[in-house]
Every structure is written in structure tokens, then in C-alpha cells.
Amino acid sequence: MSERRQLTNLAYRLLGSLTDAEDVVQETYARWYALSEAGRDAIASPGAWLTTVAGRICLTHLGSARVRRESYVGEWIPEPLPGTAECADPADRVTLDESVDMAFLVVLEAMTPAERVAFVLHDVYRYPFAEVAGIVGRTTAACRQLASSARRRLRASRAPVVTPTARQAGIVRDFKAAWEAQDIAALVGLLDPGVTATADGGGLVNARLEPMRGGEAVALACVRILGVLPGMTFRETTVNGRPGLVSQRDGVVETVIAFHVEGDRIKHLWAVRNPEKLRAWTAA
Numbered sequence: 001m002s003e004r005r006q007l008t009n010l011a012y013r014l015l016g017s018l019t020d021a022e023d024v025v026q027e028t029y030a031r032w033y034a035l036s037e038a039g040r041d042a043i044a045s046p047g048a049w050l051t052t053v054a055g056r057i058c059l060t061h062l063g064s065a066r067v068r069r070e071s072y073v074g075e076w077i078p079e080p081l082p083g084t085a086e087c088a089d090p091a092d093r094v095t096l097d098e099s100v101d102m103a104f105l106v107v108l109e110a111m112t113p114a115e116r117v118a119f120v121l122h123d124v125y126r127y128p129f130a131e132v133a134g135i136v137g138r139t140t141a142a143c144r145q146l147a148s149s150a151r152r153r154l155r156a157s158r159a160p161v162v163t164p165t166a167r168q169a170g171i172v173r174d175f176k177a178a179w180e181a182q183d184i185a186a187l188v189g190l191l192d193p194g195v196t197a198t199a200d201g202g203g204l205v206n207a208r209l210e211p212m213r214g215g216e217a218v219a220l221a222c223v224r225i226l227g228v229l230p231g232m233t234f235r236e237t238t239v240n241g242r243p244g245l246v247s248q249r250d251g252v253v254e255t256v257i258a259f260h261v262e263g264d265r266i267k268h269l270w271a272v273r274n275p276e277k278l279r280a281w282t283a284a
Contacts, residue, residue, distance in 0.1 A: 003047045004029075007054050012094050013120050014058040015065070016078030016105050018280060021094075024061065028054045048131075055117060055135040062113035073203025075211060077270045078105040079277040080256040083238030099124045102240045102258035102270055107157045111150050118143045119150035159262040168261045169236070169243040175259075175266060176234050176245055179222050187219035192265040197221070202274030205254075218269075229254075246281065253281045 007028060011021035028050055032040065043049045069076050080102070081094055098104060099120075108116050114136050121127040121135065122143070129147075133140045163171075171190060178186035197218045201207025212218055226232060232254075235246045239258040247255040256278060260268040272278065 003050050006047070007050060009095050010051065010120070010125065011054055011058055012081075013099055013105075013108075013124060014055070014117060015061060016109060017277075018079050018081065018094065019276070020061065020065075024054055024057050027057055051127075052131075052135050055121060056137075059113055059117050059136065062116060066113070073201070074207055074209040075198050075200050076109075076202075077198060077200035077272050077277075078102065078109065078240075080244075080258055080270075080272050080281075081240050082256075082281055083241070097241060100240045101242055103157070103260040103268060104154075105240070106268075106270070107154050111153060112146075114138065115146045115150045115153075118146035119154075122147050123151070159267075161263075163261045163263060165243065167264070168259070171261050171264065171266060172243040172245060172259055173236060176236060179226070180234060182223045182226060184216075184219045184223055187222060188215045190266055191215035191218055192262065192267045195266055195268065197269050197271065199271040200274050200277070202276060204275055205273045207271070207273045253278055256281060 004025060007025045008018075008021050011024040012018055015021055015024070031053055032046075032050060035043075040046070081100060094100065108120070111119065117136055118129075118132050118138075121132045122129060129140045129143045132143045132147075136143055136146070138146070175187065175190050178190060193215050194213065195215050195218050196211050196213050197208075198211045199207035208221075212221060229249065231249050232247050233249070235248065237244055237246050237256075239245075239256055242258065242260075244259060245257040246253055247257070254273065256272045258270045258272075259266055275282075
């Protein structure tokens with residue numbers, strides 16, 4: 001059972017969903033306890049066995065998830081994680097580092113299931129390719145190619161210089177202040193001209209179905225939202241280990257917003273409104 005947190009960490013990075021990750025861990029343990037006592041005793045490394053099983057379950061899940069997301073209403077965004085101060089349980093079961101940064105997870109979503117599993121297991125968790133091959137069901141050489149392809153995707157999507165976290169927090173704070181003041185000029189000044197804003201309502205709440213692009217368009221949309229949803233308040237927080245915002249009405253969390261900052265401008269923002277993805281936030 002000491003492996004549970006490690007398995008949850010792995011499954012979240014592979015699936016982008018804490019809910020699905022917890023289901024995978026439950027299924028992994030169900031298979032462990034389905035073994036006879038003699039069968040369990042014969043396993044030299046229970047942790048390695050559990051990781052192998054969880055990885056294979058995730059690989060299968062990723063394949064079926066692609067089919068399910070074809071019928072998903074609007075854009076699908078990975079489930080946002082609160083910081084430990086926001087919600088110690090269950091967020092403290094997932095270690096917050098750059099491998100759960102929302103921008104990182106969004107790039108993982110563009111990978112094939114095999115690429116994602118090979119890359120995360122090798123580059124994030126440092127599993128040898130020989131072990132990765134046993135999980136993915138490919139040759140060692142093929143797994144090296146999968147991870148290499150995944151790295152190219154990641155490099156192509158990332159800025160060469162990472163904005164320091166303290167500076168990111170300052171930009172998000174300024175964005176919050178400008179939004180609350182409905183200052184369109186200030187909002188535009190904080191947004192990259194090519195900024196992309198993506199919302200995820202899952203068909204359960206109102207949310208734009210397609211990404212919005214352009215600083216002025218996003219700034220105007222932010223101001224319009226305040227008119228449509230009166231009484232909205234904002235709070236600075238940590239989303240997937242980075243500075244972010246939570247919007248509430250009547251004390252209820254309605255939206256969690258993650259940001260990707262390049263230089264002194266916001267390049268991407270992701271607004272998760274699907275209530276099924278906000279359970280970790282509403283349980284606080």
C-alpha cells in the first residue's frame with residue numbers, strides 16, 4: 001500500500017485526470033489482491049509489478065479515452081490540481097512539479113497513447129527503456145523512438161526561456177486586478193497578441209466550444225463574462241503548481257483558470273468549468 005501515492009502520481013500524469021487516476025489505482029490493487037497469496041509472495045518487487053499493471057491499464061484507458069473525447073462537448077482540458085494549501089486531500093497525493101504544469105499536460109494530450117506512456121515512464125520517472133517496453137508492448141528500440149518523438153513535440157511547444165514563478169504570479173495578480181476593474185486596455189497589455197483562451201464546460205455548464213484567439217478578443221470576453229455572471233469573485237491560487245485563479249459565486253467554485261506565461265505576457269489560459277473536474281476544489 002506504500003506504493004499508492006506513487007501510482008496515483010504516475011496515473012495522473014498519464015491520464016490528465018485525478019478521478020481516472022484513482023480508478024486506475026483501484027483497478028491495479030484489485031488485480032494484486034486477485035492473485036493468490038503464493039502468487040503475491042512470488043513477486044520479487046511488488047512496486048515494479050504494480051507500476052507495470054497501472055501503466056498497462058493507463059495505456060488501454062488512453063486508447064478508449066480518445067474515442068470518448070470525439071463525442072465530448074467542446075474542448076477537453078486536463079483536470080486541474082489544487083495546491084496542498086488549497087485542498088490537502090486529495091491534492092497532496094499528487095506531487096506538484098513541472099510534469100503536472102497545465103501547458104505540459106496539454107502537450108501530452110496531443111501525443112499518441114504509446115508516446116505518452118513511453119515518455120512519461122522514461123523521461124519523468126526514469127524507467128529504463130527495457131522496462132518501458134514490457135509495459136507498452138513494443139521493442140526497446142521502438143520505445144526509444146516513441147520517447148524521442150514525444151520530446152520533439154514538447155520542444156516545439158515550449159518557450160526557450162521560462163518566466164520565473166514570482167513573475168508569473170505578479171502577472172496573474174495584475175490580470176485579476178484588471179479583470180475586476182473591467183479595464184480592457186490593461187487586460188490587452190497583459191495578454192500576448194496571439195493569446196489562446198480555452199474553456200471546458202463538458203456540456204454541463206456554459207462554456208465557449210472553441211478556443212478564442214487574440215488579445216483584444218479575450219479581453220473583451222473577460223469583461224462580458226462579468227456582465228453575464230454578476231457576483232463573480234476571483235482568488236489567486238496555485239493550479240497544477242503554477243500561479244492561477246479561481247472564480248466563485250456565493251462561495252461556490254465555478255471556474256479554475258490556469259495560465260501559461262511567456263516573458264511578460266500571458267500566452268495561453270485554460271478555464272475549467274466542468275463541475276466533474278472541480279471535485280478536488282469543491283471538497284475543500
